[in-house]
Amino acid sequence: MRRFSKSQKQAVELVSGNAGDVLNQGQGYTTEEKLRGFATLFEQQLAIAKHSNVLRGSTYVHIDLHAGCGYNRKIGHNVKGSPLVFRDMAAKVGLNDYLMFSVDKNKHAVAELARHLENDNRCFPFFGDNAELCESVPELLRAHGFSDLRSVVGSVLMDPNGLVAFPWDQVNQLMRICPRLDVIVNYPGLAMIRNYGHPLWVDIAELPKRLHKTNWFIREPLPTWYYTIAIGRNTNKIKRPASFVEWDSEAGRRYRRRAVTDNATLRKLPSTGQLELFT
């Protein structure tokens, strides 16, 4: 796990020529809507941290496990990516006391993100695997002066580009060490439907157990790719975020069904040979 130093950033620029050209985060027109969903959640999280009598004075810790390069460019205009949206929301609610650890396995993405965050000493972009970052977080927090990890408040964002290996065990372990970190997942619905039966396939219904959280909200799947944002917490004291519904409400159950089973034909694909692609 490496932090990016200035010389590393320069080295990557030399390798890539123009880093902006090589970055494709899987953007589509629904990307903007995804970022609005993240913005809603970040704003609520940060506003609570800012205004709650109990939390006032705590440093908010945000961990972005699929950080990207900071911008989504392929949709006609620039849409800020999750790390920059998080910072914008912190500025909007006036919360200055936060730390952001972000990671991406694409060195060009990290190099660009590091440039966007260059003058911000609260933001730490890492180059590497997100499972590794999860394992390093307790040590990083101690290095930043946190002594009681059970009381650390913040969020972990998982925003994969389709069917990839989620670091389930490492996030779960982190949640056991820091139970007050909430978790935000952008569940790749259609990718999961298409790969039903694949070893990486995970039913959205398993999120609460896999991520060790008791209280969940979910947003309607997006019309293309059925990306579905969910947030899990270990408290029932926080109200429903705007445009989200309770996990077990009628709408919540409908959204979950749609995120994994909307198209019966797609669900049948693996049994008609698609699995061979993965053996």
Ligand SMILES: C[S@@+](CC[C@H](N)C(=O)[O-])C[C@H]1O[C@@H](n2cnc3c(N)ncnc32)[C@H](O)[C@@H]1O
């Ligand atoms: C959908 S993009 C992220 C977009 C970003 N969150 C945003 O809002 O602009 C997914 C990113 O996850 C990264 N990624 C995928 N698997 C990873 C892993 N195991 N560890 C770290 N990064 C990973 C990819 O390189 C890609 O940049």
